[in-house]
Structures are given as C-alpha cells and as structure tokens.
Amino acid sequence: MAEQSASDFGGAIDPQIFKQVQDDIDEDIKVRDEIRGLLKSLDKQERSIQSVLSRVHAVPASALPTLLASAKPSFDQQREILKELGTVASKYPYYKYNGLWSKEIQNASYGIVLAGWLGAFTPADEKPAEGRLMTIAEVGEQLGVRVNVKDIDVFHLTLEEYLHSLVTLIEELARLAVNSVTLGDYQRPMLISRFVKELHAGFQLLNLKNDSLRRRSDSIKYNVKKIEDVVYDLALRKLVSSSTAQPEAEK
Amino acid sequence: MPPAGSKRPHPGGGHRGPKAHPHPAAQTHGHQPDSNTAGVPAVTGPYIAMFTEFRNELDEHHDRRERVIKASRDITAASKKIIFTLQRLRPTALSVRTLPQNITAEIHTHESRVQQLLAALLPDLQGINARRYVKQYSPALQEYLEAVGFRHYLVSGEVVSFEMAGWYVSGLNADAVLSVEKSGSSGDKPPESDVEMVDAVAEGGEGEGKEGGEIPAKEEEKLHGITLTREDYVLAMFDMTGEMMRFAITSIATTPLAQLLPSTVADASSSDAKNTGGGKSTPQTLLQDLRVLRMAFESLGLGNTPFGREAEKKLEVTRQSVGKVEYAFYGMVVRGSERPEGWVADAGAAGEE
Numbered sequence: 001m002a003e004q005s006a007s008d009f010g011g012a013i014d015p016q017i018f019k020q021v022q023d024d025i026d027e028d029i030k031v032r033d034e035i036r037g038l039l040k041s042l043d044k045q046e047r048s049i050q051s052v053l054s055r056v057h058a059v060p061a062s063a064l065p066t067l068l069a070s071a072k073p074s075f076d077q078q079r080e081i082l083k084e085l086g087t088v089a090s091k092y093p094y095y096k097y098n099g100l101w102s103k104e105i106q107n108a109s110y111g112i113v114l115a116g117w118l119g120a121f122t123p124a125d126e127k128p129a130e131g132r133l134m135t136i137a138e139v140g141e142q143l144g145v146r147v148n149v150k151d152i153d154v155f156h157l158t159l160e161e162y163l164h165s166l167v168t169l170i171e172e173l174a175r176l177a178v179n180s181v182t183l184g185d186y187q188r189p190m191l192i193s194r195f196v197k198e199l200h201a202g203f204q205l206l207n208l209k210n211d212s213l214r215r216r217s218d219s220i221k222y223n224v225k226k227i228e229d230v231v232y233d234l235a236l237r238k239l240v241s242s243s244t245a246q247p248e249a250e251k
Numbered sequence: 252m253p254p255a256g257s258k259r260p261h262p263g264g265g266h267r268g269p270k271a272h273p274h275p276a277a278q279t280h281g282h283q284p285d286s287n288t289a290g291v292p293a294v295t296g297p298y299i300a301m302f303t304e305f306r307n308e309l310d311e312h313h314d315r316r317e318r319v320i321k322a323s324r325d326i327t328a329a330s331k332k333i334i335f336t337l338q339r340l341r342p343t344a345l346s347v348r349t350l351p352q353n354i355t356a357e358i359h360t361h362e363s364r365v366q367q368l369l370a371a372l373l374p375d376l377q378g379i380n381a382r383r384y385v386k387q388y389s390p391a392l393q394e395y396l397e398a399v400g401f402r403h404y405l406v407s408g409e410v411v412s413f414e415m416a417g418w419y420v421s422g423l424n425a426d427a428v429l430s431v432e433k434s435g436s437s438g439d440k441p442p443e444s445d446v447e448m449v450d451a452v453a454e455g456g457e458g459e460g461k462e463g464g465e466i467p468a469k470e471e472e473k474l475h476g477i478t479l480t481r482e483d484y485v486l487a488m489f490d491m492t493g494e495m496m497r498f499a500i501t502s503i504a505t506t507p508l509a510q511l512l513p514s515t516v517a518d519a520s521s522s523d524a525k526n527t528g529g530g531k532s533t534p535q536t537l538l539q540d541l542r543v544l545r546m547a548f549e550s551l552g553l554g555n556t557p558f559g560r561e562a563e564k565k566l567e568v569t570r571q572s573v574g575k576v577e578y579a580f581y582g583m584v585v586r587g588s589e590r591p592e593g594w595v596a597d598a599g600a601a602g603e604e
Contacts, residue, residue, distance in 0.1 A: 013543045017410050022551055024481040029554040095382035133298065148308075153379040159308055202302030209313050 031092065035100050038085045042104050045078040049111040056118060057179040061130070061188065068120045075115070078108060079144040086145055089155040098158075105145075105157055109165035112142045114172060117195075131191045133199070136162045160213055163203075167216045170196050174223035177230045186240050189230045200224050315375040319384040322368045323391035329361040329368070330391070333398035334494055336361070337405060341505055350406060358402070363429055365395055369422035373474045381478060389483045392420050396479075396487035401494045408536065410544070413484050421476030482558040485551075489565035492544055496572035499537040503579045506534055508587045511580065538580060541573045 052071040059067060082105075089097060115121065116134035121142055139162060140147035146156040173192045180188040200220050208214035234240045336357045340350070350358075376384065396411075399419045403411040411419075418424055503511065511534060548566050553559035 013408070013410050013540045013547075015543050015547050017412070018485065018547050018551060020413065021481055021485050025552065025554055025556075025559070028556060028558075032556060093382045094379055095385065135301065149379060151378065153381075159305060163305070198296045198298055201296045202298040202305075205299065205302045206306050207310055207313070209316075 031088075031097065032100065034088055035085065035097055038081060038088065039101055039104050042078065042081045042085065042101075042108065045074050045081060046104065046107045046111060048074045049078065049115075050107075053111065053114055053118070057176060058183075060183055061185060064118055064130075065128070068115060068118060071115060071120075075111070075142070078111070079142075082108065082143055082145055086155040090153075094149075094153050094155060102161060105143075106161045106164045106168070108143055109139050109157055109162055110168045112139045113165050113169045116142075117169065117173070130188065131195050133195070139165075163206075163213055164216065166199060166203075167213075167220060170199060170220055170223050174226045177227045181230060181234065186234050189227065189234060190240060193227045193231045196220075196224055196227055315380065316384055316387060318375055319372060319387045322372050323388045326365050326368045326388075326391035327394040329364045330394040330398045332361045333358050333365075333395075334401060337398070337401055338494065338497060338501070340405065340498075341501075350402070359429065363425075366422070366425035366428055369395075369420060369477065370425055372477065373422050376477060377475060381475065385480065388477075389480070392477070392479065392483050393487040393490060395420060396484065397490040397494065400488055400491040401498075404491065404495065404540070405498075408540070410488060413479070413481065416484050416487070417479040420479050423474070423476040482562075485562060486558075486565060488544070489548065489562065489569055492541060492569045492572050495537055495541055495544075496576055499534055499541065499576045500579050502534040502537060503576075503583060508583065511535075511583045511587065534576075534580070538573075538576050541576055545569055545573045 049071050052067065052074065055067055056064070085101065089101070112121070113134045116132055116138065117130065119128040119130050119132070121134065121138065122128040122132070134142070136147045136157065136159065140157055143157065146154060147162070148159050149156040173196055177189040177192045180186075180192075203217045203220055206217070208217060231240075336354055337350075340354060372388065376388075396416050396419065399416065400411045403409065403415075419428060548562075548569055551562070553562045553566075
C-alpha cells in the first residue's frame with residue numbers, strides 16, 4: 001500500500017497517484033452520457049403520451065377508449081426504453097445514478113396512473129371505468145420495471161417517485177374537474193372529488209420530511225379545495241342531483 | 252350542509268368500505284405503527300391501508316437518514332479535532348516518521364470516536380442502502396480522510412492510497428486502526444511506527460476478522476463496510492492540501508532562516524530526501540509536495556458532473572494554498588535577511604510538542 005515510488009521531486013509524492021482516479025472519472029462520465037441518451041428518448045415518449053392524454057380535457061368521456069388506444073404505441077415504446085435503461089442502470093449501484101432519471105421515471109409513472117384513472121389497463125375481469133387508482137405494483141407492471149425494491153440492488157421505481165406521480169395526478173384531475181363541467185359532464189367532478197379526497201386522506205398519513213415530496217403534497221389541499229368549489233357550484237345550481245352530490249360532499 | 256362546507260376531508264365519517272382497515276393488522280414493521288393517528292379518530296378510506304404501509308416505510312427511511320446525518324456530524328467534529336491536534340505539531344518536533352506521544356494519545360481519543368461512529372453507521376448502510384445516504388455521510392468521510400491523509404503525509408511523506416483510505420473509513424477496522432494508532436504512541440515500542448503501521452494496515456486489510464476486533468467481529472461479520480467512493484477520496488485529498496499549506500506556513504515561520512535560504516532550498520530536494528527517505532516534512536519538501544499535488548490535480552480531466560464541479564472549486568483553493576506557501580518562501584528570502592541571525596519566530600515553544 002505504501003509502495004508509491006518516490007518521485008524525482010524533493011518530496012516523496014508520486015505524481016501518478018491519481019491515475020486510477022482519472023480512469024474512474026472517465027468511466028463515470030461515459031455512464032452518465034449513456035443514461036442521459038436513454039433519458040432523452042424516454043422523455044420524448046413521455047411527452048408524446050402527455051400530449052395524447054391531455055386531449056381528455058377537450059373530449060367527452062365517450063371518446064376515451066379511442067384516446068387511450070392512441071396512446072398505446074407510445075406506452076409500448078416507453079416500456080422498451082425503460083427496459084434498456086434498467087439494463088444499463090442495474091450494472092451500477094442503484095443509488096449512484098438514480099438522481100439522473102428520477103424526474104423521467106416520475107413522469108412515466110404519472111402517465112400510467114393518469115391513463116389508469118381514465119380507464120386504461122383495467123384487469124381483464126373488470127369493466128373499464130374511470131376513477132381507478134393504479135397501485136405502485138400495477139404501475140411497475142405497466143412500465144415493466146420493478147417497484148420499491150429493498151432486497152436487491154437493481155433499477156426500480158421508488159415509493160417516493162410513485163407518490164410524486166400521484167400528486168401530479170391530483171393536479172391534473174383538478175383541472176379535469178373544471179373542464180368536465182365545460183364539456184357538460186357533471187358527474188365526473190363528483191367522481192374526482194371523492195377520489196382526490198380519499199387520496200388526500202392517504203397523504204395526510206405520511207410523515208413527510210422537508211423535501212420536495214413534502215412541498216408538493218402540501219399543495220394537494222389547494223386542489224381539493226378547487227375541486228370542492230366545482231362540486232359546490234354544481235350542487236348549488238342543482239346541476240347534479242343532491243343524492244349524487246351529498247354523499248360525495250360528506251366524505 | 253353545502254357540499255363545499257366540509258373542508259377537512261372526512262374526519263372519521265362514512266365510507267366504511269370492506270377494504271378500510273383503520274388499524275391494519277399487517278403492522279409487521281413494529282415501529283410505533285399508529286402513533287400518528289392514535290389521538291385522531293380513525294381515518295378510513297380505500298387507500299388508508301396502502302398509505303399506512305407507505306408511511307411506515309418512509310419513516311424507516313427518514314429514521315435511517317436522521318441517524319446517518321447525526322453520526323456524520325459527530326464524525327466531522329471529531330475529525331476536525333484530529334486535524335487541529337496535528338496542526339499543533341512543530342516541524343522540529345516531527346522527528347522522522349513518528350508523532351510525539353502526547354499528540355498520538357490525543358488523536359487516539361478522537362479517532363476511537365470516529366471509528367465507533369463509523370461502525371454504528373453500518374447497519375443503516377446495508378444492501379441497496381449502501382449508497383442511499385452517501386450525500387449525508389460523504390462530508391464526514393471526507394473530513395476524516397483529510398485527517399488521516401494529513402497524518403499519513405506527515406508521518407510518511409506520501410499521499411495515502413485509495414485502498415488504505417478505504418480501509419480507514421470502512422467502519423469494520425476500528426480495532427486495527429486504533430491499534431496502529433496506539434503502537435505509535437505506546438512508549439514500550441520502538442519508534443519505528445511507520446513500519447509497523449504499514450504492516451498492520453496490510454494485515455488488517457486482508458484479514459480484518461483476525462485482528463479487526465474479536466469482540467465485535469461476530470456481530471459485524473455479516474455487515475458490509477462502507478465503500479469509499481473515488482470522489483470522496485479525491486475531494487478529501489484536495490482538502491488535505493489546505494492543511495499542508497497551514498502546516499507549511501507555520502513551519503516556515505518557525506524554521507531558522509539559514510535553512511530556508513535559496514541554496515538550501517536547492518539542496519533540500521536531494522539531500523533532505525535522501526537523509527530522511529522523504530519522510531520529514533520540512534518547509535521545502537512541503538512546498539515541493541504541494542506543487543506535485545497541484546500538478547496532479549490539474550492534470551485530471553474532471554468533467555461536468557456534480558463531482559467535477561465540486562472538484563473544480565477545490566482545485567482553485569488548492570492553487571491558492573500553493574500560492575500562499577510560495578509567497579511565504581518569497582517573503583523569507585526577501586525580508587529574511589533583516590532578521591537577527593539565529594532568530595526564530597517561537598523558538599521557545601518549538602520544542603514543546
């Protein structure tokens with residue numbers, strides 16, 4: 001260990017001492033570039049999924065099946081890229097490079113939970129319907145990645161990333177509640193209201209630290225309020241039957 | 252009641268679906284599962300069970316993180332004390348490759364603390380979590396390595412190798428590390444501690460089970476040690492140059508002028524290195540070594556990674572440190588002749604430590 005040959009300088013420090021360091025730095029940069037390349041194509045698919053799904057604000061519920069079907073090719077490609085990313089990423093300790101893809105995998109998870117809420121990915125024995133929460137396991141299944149791994153060191157979707165995607169879902173649903181009314185759909189805001197409140201109750205159980213998830217989940221209550229306002233407006237004007245509005249509001 | 256009236260989402264009321272488990276039986280994590288909801292009416296809803304599980308998991312994560320942060324803070328503090336202790340050395344007191352006993356004894360106290368804290372970290376850093384809290388503990392590792400590296404340099408005149416650095420911070424080698432320390436300070440042993448140090452390190456590195464602690468070995472055998480990253484190692488070595496600079500400045504101020512004159516500086520590189528095997532940290536060798544380190548750092552292609560950016564900043568500090576020592580030499584050469592012959596800044600205190 002202490003065998004570094006003395007240099008020709010007055011001191012005994014070998015100028016070559018950091019040679020191995022350079023190799024490591026170069027390798028690290030190479031890996032980061034490779035991962036970034038994959039994230040770029042992943043991001044492209046995610047944006048394409050988002051742009052398809054965002055049409056939900058402008059089309060009636062009856063058009064949903066077609067809309068969801070048109071997002072399928074992007075979902076398929078996204079899964080392919082994630083598979084590749086998983087192969088590359090799993091060669092290294094998970095927590096070495098996880099900061100690189102955290103945003104992209106949150107977006108990927110969000111695409112799934114939104115599509116799932118709209119009725120995609122329904123189990124074969126159930127009738128497709130709006131308002132379903134994709135569990136973290138289901139999201140992982142659709143993305144083709146492992147979830148919340150604790151025992152082995154591989155690429156996966158973390159619990160926090162999944163929760164982030166749920167916060168984004170809530171934000172999107174608040175917008176959808178408003179736009180559904182514009183489209184003349186007065187029932188969907190009721191559904192959204194109940195769903196978001198239930199999810200909010202879940203988030204309130206969490207002891208979050210002062211991190212980004214904490215800040216984002218703090219914003220859920222504003223979305224709850226926004227949705228409640230929509231429900232209130234509808235109920236006040238008797239646009240929804242009180243039997244529909246009341247139980248939702250009571251929740 | 253108007254629907255918008257109830258701002259607080261269902262305080263306990265309604266919707267007792269079949270899936271709602273206000274107190275899920277599946278609380279196997281055994282870690283105050285319901286402490287949070289205890290005072291509140293049971294919350295129910297379809298996602299409560301799921302989120303209760305999430306909560307337990309996040310709590311475990313936050314607890315681990317907290318523990319790592321606390322230990323890291325303490326490691327940093329103890330490591331700083333080691334560095335301060337080393338800075339109290341006077342070069343004249345630094346006979347080749349041995350630290351005075353009072354210094355090693357003092358360091359031993361702080362280093363036992365560091366090793367104890369490192370070992371205590373291990374349970375939280377197993378498996379996939381090995382790197383999960385790197386951000387939390389890497390400043391502590393860097394600080395400790397700065398201390399280890401500085402001591403290693405003072406004693407041997409060399410930069411501690413990555414492998415040896417990793418051995419020090421693994422958290423598994425407490426006993427071996429500390430016995431190396433003791434052998435330096437123990438009065439019974441001959442002061443050839445450098446040889447012993449190398450031997451002990453080599454042994455410890457291979458068979459920490461043998462020597463590395465008979466008492467904790469059984470318990471910790473299953474635990475993996477902390478893996479030092481190349482990044483932390485390099486950043487620690489950057490920081491070490493700052494300590495070398497401080498030490499060099501003190502040395503210059505306390506070295507008799509005759510030994511700093513240009514003729515001696517020129518000679519020092521050859522004669523000094525030969526006489527002492529490069530182990531003695533005279534101001535001249537310190538300056539030469541700082542220059543070599545600066546050059547070695549500068550020749551690294553750092554890249555635009557988080558590490559690269561941090562290293563870039565530290566490189567600038569290293570440049571300044573080298574500059575300060577160079578300027579100190581310059582000052583001695585230019586103004587030194589104005590000193591009375593034989594005058595030394597704190598000759599009285601020089602032999603003290």
